[in-house]
Amino acid sequence: MTHAGPNPAARKAAADGLARLLADSYAVYLKTHGYHWNVRGSNFAQLHTLFMDQYTEMWTAIDAVAERIRALGELAPQGYASFGKLSAIKDGDPANKAEGMVKDLISSHEALIGTLYATLPAAQEAGDEVTAGLLTDRLTAHEKHAWMLRATLDS
Numbered sequence: 001m002t003h004a005g006p007n008p009a010a011r012k013a014a015a016d017g018l019a020r021l022l023a024d025s026y027a028v029y030l031k032t033h034g035y036h037w038n039v040r041g042s043n044f045a046q047l048h049t050l051f052m053d054q055y056t057e058m059w060t061a062i063d064a065v066a067e068r069i070r071a072l073g074e075l076a077p078q079g080y081a082s083f084g085k086l087s088a089i090k091d092g093d094p095a096n097k098a099e100g101m102v103k104d105l106i107s108s109h110e111a112l113i114g115t116l117y118a119t120l121p122a123a124q125e126a127g128d129e130v131t132a133g134l135l136t137d138r139l140t141a142h143e144k145h146a147w148m149l150r151a152t153l154d155s
């Protein structure tokens with residue numbers, strides 16, 4: 001267990017927020033990967049590549065979030081049942097048309113961004129700069145993912 005840095009209650013609060021983030025991130029990762037497999041239509045190649053770029057970026061980040069939970073002295077949740085209890089993000093529908101997939105992913109990233117903004121103040125108030133930095137990095141990534149998805153709808 002970590003003995004320096006934020007006090008035990010602050011570490012626990014940060015780890016709890018990170019657990020929700022981990023569950024949301026995994027849900028969006030799985031949805032994005034599934035849509036990568038199932039997208040079709042005139043913009044197939046563009047979306048297939050965009051979805052792959054995004055799920056690949058998220059895959060690495062998921063590990064960093066879980067490892068931060070462990071560094072705070074808590075166990076990272078694992079498995080679909082645990083993630084399902086922590087996340088309100090629903091599975092994607094492979095029958096969606098491309099535009100529906102994009103809209104669903106935008107909504108999912110926005111929900112995940114909400115989780116990030118809800119978690120950030122506790123880390124900042126506790127002086128947990130490592131967790132705050134991780135959260136800020138994830139905000140940057142998910143806001144960019146959502147922007148790129150929104151931009152595909154403007155064409």
